[in-house]
Amino acid sequence: MSTLDRFHSLSLLSGRHELTVYLFILPLIVFFGILWFVPLVYALYSSFFVDPLGTATFVGLNNYAEIITGAGFWVYLWNSLVFAVSTTVLSLVVGLGFALVVDRVLFGGAALRTLMVFPYLLPTVVVVFLWRFLLDQNIGLVNLVLLESGLITDPIPFFSNVTLAMPSIVVLSIWKWGSFSFFILLANLQAIPDEYYERAQVQGASIWQQFWNITFPYLRGAILLILLVRGIWMFNKFDVIWLTTRGGPAGVTTTLPIRVYDLAIRLGEFGRGTALAGIMFVLLALVGIVYFWVLSPESEVTG
Template sequence: MSTALKSRLEAAGSALRERDVDGTTLLLAACFVPMLAFFVVVWVIPIVYALGMSLFASPVRSPEFVGLGNYAELLGNGAFWGFLWNSVVYAVATTGLSLVIGLGLALVINQRIRGGDALRTLMIFPYLLPTLVVIFMWKFILDPNIGILNQFLVDAGLIDKPIAFFSTLEFAMPAVVVTSVWKFASFAFFILLARLQAIDPDLYERARVEGATTWQAFRDITFPHLRGAILIILLVRGIWMFNKFDIIYLSTRGGPLQQTTTLPIRVYQLAFSEVNFGMATALAGVMFFLLAGVAVVYFRAFAPEKEVA
């Protein structure tokens, strides 16, 4: 092949590649514009509007600009810190227990035990049940008069009289946590089981040949492969449970004596019970900034996107 012909072929190939690049760029630009518009309409405008409302004392009826006054009043109120503590306790407890239970069940079922397929199928049902059905079921189980748990505890001599779990200061939050964990532990279970089944079995075989114990295999093989999934579960489920409203509201309405009143419950009370939309949007704004700060710190500290694939 002559040098001139070779040069012309290379030039033609370069032109084709440039046209492909230009076409891809145009396609990405065509997709980016509507996506950006959708993001602005669905996310940016509502957030800006809500934050703007938080700067007024009565943003709906007779707007009076107070600047950061709502935030100052909110943060200066001792009750706010109690509601924040309830939110943190609820989010940490439900997320942690869901992760531990989901991981334990995933490790067991991943061993191909008898009945594992049936158990894996059953694990999806709590997640599919409507929240209202779950609340009715657990209220029946924990009922002080006809609840099977109270009956068992009394018959076993563990308690002297039935306990109204959802109505007592000591047990209201644990009862709500147990209800939430029962419903949402399957979220962690399926993610972790899928990740476990993607691990190369040859890694465990080599570890056994080299004399590694079960704990050493988990520490050096299983956990490094699960770490990214665990971090994602902690972030997603933690934010989800921090913002959770329906389970608490349907089971306790935030009681007794605000023992289970979390920040989302308090936002609802301020907006629809006390008709104080300025304070309600300010509290929602505080929640937004808190979670945004946690997310930024989380991604900087753990970088889950760099975990083992």
């Protein structure tokens, strides 16, 4: 067989292989495309109408204008940012702290990892029930301890107090999802060669210098990933807030997802609700664009 014939045969095999791959992938693309594209298009379409589920009236961008110019929008956006940023950053700090400890302990590491994964495996509704019991004004363990120790004279209504409601939900969320950061960072820590630290110790580097010059460069990509993924998840979080406060008291825990539910489901203003959801999508898309354009996470060392 000549070289040309061999090349032709290899080309045919390669073409058949690519065709087979496409035949297997195409159904998945169609399936997930329908699940993602159709609801997105329908939501976008609905946002241009008043009462899109009934006697639809086309109003163009009026729903968007009413949402943005409304007095409550910026309050709900601020609440969403406070909740998302505080839970994401504090979960990262807690996860990093525990990961550094577990990475260096000689004994008990497996037990500590098990304890860290336990809250993450619990259903959100169970976690909310647990924390509502712990922080209950009448029978909650936290109030009982504070009263017995003399630190307070009256029980504290954590989830119904205007000042404490959001911090209480943040603490609950950190306990629930802090292990997400822990396991990602621990995996990256364990991938750092021990020789780097041994060489730094010989050269007289302090613990802080070892962290800043060795540990942090290896973790930077993972940290950026956690900030993006967890930040988006917490910005879109609905269940934990709805199950604890329903957005109260006095709207201090009403975030954009809670407001979308209020508009679309409770008030029946489906057009305005989908318009607000569209605004959320645009905001998160802009965050993603800035993340990949400015920070260039693909160039980071992650382990």
